[in-house]
Amino acid sequence: MTDMIEPVSPDTLANGSAHVRLGSNAGQPLTRADGRLKVTGRATFAADNRPDGMLYAVYVSATIARGRVTHLDVDAAKAHPGVVEVMTPANRPPLARDPDAKPHPFALKVDALQNDRVRYAGQPIALVIAETLEAAAEGAVLLAPAYAAEPARMDEATGEIFATEIAGFGNPALFEKGDVEAGLAAAARRVEARYTTPAQYHNAMEPHAIVAAWEGDRLILDMPTQAPALSTAEFASFFGIPPQNVLVRSPFIGGGFGSKAFATGPYLLAMLAARMVGRPVKMVHRRDQQFGPVGHRGATRQTLRLGAAADGRLTALDHTALSTTSSFDDFLEPAANASHNMYASPAMRMAHQGLRNDVGTPGAMRAPGEATGSAALECAMDEAAEACGMDPLAFRLANYAETDPQTGRPFSSKALRECYTAAAERFGWSGRPLAPRQMRDDEGRLVGWGMGSALFPCPMFEAEARATIHADGTGTVEISASEMGQGALTALAQIAADGLGIDGDRLDFRSGDSSLPNGGIAGGSGHTATAGSAIFTAGADAVRRLAEIAVADEASPLFGASNSGVEARGGRLHRVDDPSRSETYAAILSRAGLSSVTGEGKGARDPAAAESRAMFSHGAVFAEVTVDPDLAQIRVTRLVGAFAAGRIVNPRLATSQLTGGMIWGIGFALHEETVYDPRTGRPMNADFAGYHVPVNADVPSVEALLVEETDRHVNALGIKGVGEIGITGTVGAIANALWHATGVRVRDFPVKMETLLG
Amino acid sequence: MNLFDYVRPATLGEALGAAAHPGAAVLAGGTNLVDLMKAGVARPERIVDISRLPGLSEIETLEDGAIRIGALVGNAALARHPAVKAAAPAVAEAVLAGASAQLRNKASVGGNLLQATRCAYFGDPASACNRRVPGSGCDAKGGDRRGHAVLGWSDACSATNPSDLLVPLAALGAVVEIAGQDGTREVPVAEFHTLPGADGDAGGPQLRHGEIVTAVRLPADAARFAAASRYVKVRERTSFAFALVSAAAALDIEDGTIRAARLALGGVAARPWRAAEAEAALTGKAPDAAAFQAAAEAAMAQARPSAEDNAFKIALALRVAVRALTLAAKGTPERMPALPASVFAPTLSAPSPSAPSFQGTAR
Numbered sequence A: 001m002t003d004m005i006e007p008v009s010p011d012t013l014a015n016g017s018a019h020v021r022l023g024s025n026a027g028q029p030l031t032r033a034d035g036r037l038k039v040t041g042r043a044t045f046a047a048d049n050r051p052d053g054m055l056y057a058v059y060v061s062a063t064i065a066r067g068r069v070t071h072l073d074v075d076a077a078k079a080h081p082g083v084v085e086v087m088t089p090a091n092r093p094p095l096a097r098d099p100d101a102k103p104h105p106f107a108l109k110v111d112a113l114q115n116d117r118v119r120y121a122g123q124p125i126a127l128v129i130a131e132t133l134e135a136a137a138e139g140a141v142l143l144a145p146a147y148a149a150e151p152a153r154m155d156e157a158t159g160e161i162f163a164t165e166i167a168g169f170g171n172p173a174l175f176e177k178g179d180v181e182a183g184l185a186a187a188a189r190r191v192e193a194r195y196t197t198p199a200q201y202h203n204a205m206e207p208h209a210i211v212a213a214w215e216g217d218r219l220i221l222d223m224p225t226q227a228p229a230l231s232t233a234e235f236a237s238f239f240g241i242p243p244q245n246v247l248v249r250s251p252f253i254g255g256g257f258g259s260k261a262f263a264t265g266p267y268l269l270a271m272l273a274a275r276m277v278g279r280p281v282k283m284v285h286r287r288d289q290q291f292g293p294v295g296h297r298g299a300t301r302q303t304l305r306l307g308a309a310a311d312g313r314l315t316a317l318d319h320t321a322l323s324t325t326s327s328f329d330d331f332l333e334p335a336a337n338a339s340h341n342m343y344a345s346p347a348m349r350m351a352h353q354g355l356r357n358d359v360g361t362p363g364a365m366r367a368p369g370e371a372t373g374s375a376a377l378e379c380a381m382d383e384a385a386e387a388c389g390m391d392p393l394a395f396r397l398a399n400y401a402e403t404d405p406q407t408g409r410p411f412s413s414k415a416l417r418e419c420y421t422a423a424a425e426r427f428g429w430s431g432r433p434l435a436p437r438q439m440r441d442d443e444g445r446l447v448g449w450g451m452g453s454a455l456f457p458c459p460m461f462e463a464e465a466r467a468t469i470h471a472d473g474t475g476t477v478e479i480s481a482s483e484m485g486q487g488a489l490t491a492l493a494q495i496a497a498d499g500l501g502i503d504g505d506r507l508d509f510r511s512g513d514s515s516l517p518n519g520g521i522a523g524g525s526g527h528t529a530t531a532g533s534a535i536f537t538a539g540a541d542a543v544r545r546l547a548e549i550a551v552a553d554e555a556s557p558l559f560g561a562s563n564s565g566v567e568a569r570g571g572r573l574h575r576v577d578d579p580s581r582s583e584t585y586a587a588i589l590s591r592a593g594l595s596s597v598t599g600e601g602k603g604a605r606d607p608a609a610a611e612s613r614a615m616f617s618h619g620a621v622f623a624e625v626t627v628d629p630d631l632a633q634i635r636v637t638r639l640v641g642a643f644a645a646g647r648i649v650n651p652r653l654a655t656s657q658l659t660g661g662m663i664w665g666i667g668f669a670l671h672e673e674t675v676y677d678p679r680t681g682r683p684m685n686a687d688f689a690g691y692h693v694p695v696n697a698d699v700p701s702v703e704a705l706l707v708e709e710t711d712r713h714v715n716a717l718g719i720k721g722v723g724e725i726g727i728t729g730t731v732g733a734i735a736n737a738l739w740h741a742t743g744v745r746v747r748d749f750p751v752k753m754e755t756l757l758g
Numbered sequence B: 001m002n003l004f005d006y007v008r009p010a011t012l013g014e015a016l017g018a019a020a021h022p023g024a025a026v027l028a029g030g031t032n033l034v035d036l037m038k039a040g041v042a043r044p045e046r047i048v049d050i051s052r053l054p055g056l057s058e059i060e061t062l063e064d065g066a067i068r069i070g071a072l073v074g075n076a077a078l079a080r081h082p083a084v085k086a087a088a089p090a091v092a093e094a095v096l097a098g099a100s101a102q103l104r105n106k107a108s109v110g111g112n113l114l115q116a117t118r119c120a121y122f123g124d125p126a127s128a129c130n131r132r133v134p135g136s137g138c139d140a141k142g143g144d145r146r147g148h149a150v151l152g153w154s155d156a157c158s159a160t161n162p163s164d165l166l167v168p169l170a171a172l173g174a175v176v177e178i179a180g181q182d183g184t185r186e187v188p189v190a191e192f193h194t195l196p197g198a199d200g201d202a203g204g205p206q207l208r209h210g211e212i213v214t215a216v217r218l219p220a221d222a223a224r225f226a227a228a229s230r231y232v233k234v235r236e237r238t239s240f241a242f243a244l245v246s247a248a249a250a251l252d253i254e255d256g257t258i259r260a261a262r263l264a265l266g267g268v269a270a271r272p273w274r275a276a277e278a279e280a281a282l283t284g285k286a287p288d289a290a291a292f293q294a295a296a297e298a299a300m301a302q303a304r305p306s307a308e309d310n311a312f313k314i315a316l317a318l319r320v321a322v323r324a325l326t327l328a329a330k331g332t333p334e335r336m337p338a339l340p341a342s343v344f345a346p347t348l349s350a351p352s353p354s355a356p357s358f359q360g361t362a363r
């Protein structure tokens, strides 16, 4: 299905000590280390745990969007056989931290029964604990909440629009460069268009699930989390216990997409429940409970104004977004920021406003800001290309940003041109007629081709790792990383083996447990780069310690070499000046009488590099859609993307991430949408029969090409990230292809049949 | 979930006795009932599991040529059955266009006939719904009704019947065989679900409490259309989604003349909509675009949107009917298309007569 590049040639990391090579294991297209466990059902997800004495908890979801709970029939619920306890605001044990406080910029307010207010449909308003799941569920029904409801505010007309300085997590909501109005006035061609994107919910296959248990004031949690070690401090803060008293076990996560990175109200309630009854408590969300208290992608309304000179060069780029958030918190989908770094324009303005509706607080959902913003930007660029009478690809090339449009900095690397070329060639773009409605397939269906540029930042966060070389020459690497289906266990282990200079089958890779060194967060497409850097330097550190012993040992063939004069590979240290002189790790340790050596490493962005370079992954996506001219049925018959994302640690898994993102783009363009009742604010399609994502039949052909790219600035390993970029570019490419097929500009997502039926 | 008794009767007689209990519900494949129980929409006191009752899982060809399909025949088994494929290929195509492979393996014919509407407000116990609680009101009014009825609806209810299977069954004049403690009776599939009426009467299946559907019978006459029958289903997703609109068309064409026609529409009403006017309009005509257009217009003549957001379904249903008739006239494909009932099935779609000529280089 996919062209793979050759594994990146071995590279050496000189870290002032012994050399270790990246490339013996990293770069190989290994299959998933956890694949067999998963297909045989032996991978243990949170909900698979059943400690002795465990009880079940089900929380009650509010069915109004705004108002107060006036009554809960606690007696009826308690009278139901098997019900052990009912938690309401009246008896909810105290929390050490106010759920409505925001002690740090990433904190979101949560609903943990702090009072009787209802702020959105789906909010937890009570919790029932029982001996069986069925009893807990029935207890929840028997509570039969009564409300004093206030009118729901579910749209622009009823909600409050507010100014903001922050979009997303701490990003400035406004960016201005040059004079946009003057640029527009001077333009030979102008385009103005408004785009809408709906509320989308992450809907990972695995719903949120937790098994919580207290041992004294130690809290033991089996739960899926994108940040096992980081989350301990967060949970601990709610209970007034030290972070080290919290143990989070999260070996496998059935998808997170941003929804499993933060503390949520229901999770806190499950922890409180376990403390209340003195027994372990399991709580698994129903599918409909995924629509509310665990975040979502907020709806946006975006306006793009583009001006272009006669030669197609942009004179102004204005992107404003109205992002919907909750009535009580501030997370705004930073949609307009997607236009910061893509195209060169002398005048730019990206601005956000917020809209308060009675919905749960949105949050990060795969490519937050970029997914929605790129959808609008790439559509607008297509409209501008049409206005200029230019081929969409030529138009983008005319506006190619040689330096970062936002900061003016050079890019750490940017192989976008190569991506355009590779994907366009593979797709066969050159035969494309300019005008719409020119192509039919041999059964008379309309065919259209569109494209979009893809871009995603490659941030690094902070992570730590520990690496040990044992007496038998095997290695252990420990880090609380997150395997959420993306293949972290595999890719990080590849880096780990290289860091230790051993073969992959000699490595014991331990992850997914908060007692291990902090692996940071699996988010922002930065996990492989961050955790990978920590792992690699930990391995190199262990090798350095081993080399110190060897070069000081007269009995070693390495005696006398400087530390940097040896190189590790295949479980041996070799002299750089004479590779035939080498010794196994086991021999070095045995002579030294040591059972092991341990190294430690950290991963983080070099601040100087961060100051001097703009760092992004890039890509190009080309789409073919086929449309039945009478019945307005749409099918994305081909998707071809090419992506340059620095060093690719595992081409098979990276390709899977990229195609997965592209398929997500199909869902964004054509399927995904939350339908809220305007009066009650309840999501009316809160299950998979109603909330649609693409099925196999919607994806007849998808290809992601990997474009080679060397980046010496992002980090020593040259790793960028591939987790989110696939969505960007794809939505626009599909919408643009739809225009090319039908002549209809679709500006509201997902595209509905009636839009094309006209 | 509420507490309930679970009984698994050994014979139909026992099952009828058990199902007569006031709070009883019959369980077949469970793909609809269990979902409704989990959502709190159905709260039976007694589950009568008929899934292993003997004698209801067979498909037999009767002496007069009719095909009798037991109520417990799986949807997948139905679609694969040689006699069904031969006599009523549109039935097989419709079944294969529904749900997913896993669901089709589990779901029964009786359950498909009796599956509940997919109106979101019906499925939400916190909403008022005349269909769930007669006389309680209809919260769909004022909410999302994009998928709702454009034919046969009333102020009381505008929900649609979601079944694909029932559409060709209704077109071909199939009848439902029903057993009760007092004996057996029959109701045509096309009339099995009553239309909503006045004063909070949402209509519903014509099944008295305690009755069990034992079979669906396709008349022998269905086979005359076997050479020219199709099912076409339209929805946003290419597979695994209920129909926004669908149509089953079956023609008996001889010497360039339609001797008899059958047409039913899905997704437009509270029951599969048998379009008798269209069938009459087609009889004796040449199977051409004009005849199909006129027939589809006749089928939709009484249509009116139940809400603004479903107005487009009228034009859409008209076009789907034309397409189904057009494809039927081209002849039943020899092999089931890879995407049954989809306009993207390679053997399905044909250039529409007015299509501009091919100019690009689509691959």
Ligand SMILES: Cc1cc2nc3c(=O)[nH]c(=O)nc-3n(C[C@H](O)[C@H](O)[C@H](O)COP(=O)(O)OP(=O)(O)OC[C@H]3O[C@@H](n4cnc5c(N)ncnc54)[C@H](O)[C@@H]3O)c2cc1C
Binding pocket: A688, A689, B025, B026, B027, B028, B029, B030, B031, B032, B033, B034, B035, B050, B071, B072, B075, B097, B098, B099, B100, B103, B106, B107, B108, B109, B110, B111, B112, B113, B114, B115, B116, B162, B163, B164, B165, B211, B212, B213, B214, B240, B241, B242, B243
């Ligand atoms: C996600 C999803 C997608 C779907 N998509 C489609 C689709 O695209 N097209 C489509 O047509 N269907 C679709 N279905 C519906 C599916 O076809 C039905 O759920 C199924 O046919 C029901 O059959 P069952 O045997 O499981 O019924 P059950 O769930 O066992 O029963 C359903 C109802 O029928 C009653 N009942 C069952 N058998 C009898 C009997 N013999 N006599 C009297 N009463 C009886 C039960 O009491 C209950 O009220 C979908 C379902 C799901 C969950």
Ligand code: SF4
Binding pocket: B117, B119, B120, B121, B122, B128, B129, B130, B131, B132, B137, B138, B139, B140, B141, B156, B157, B158, B159, B202
């Ligand atoms: S349309 Fe019918 S099924 Fe839907 S809520 Fe109204 S009465 Fe109930």
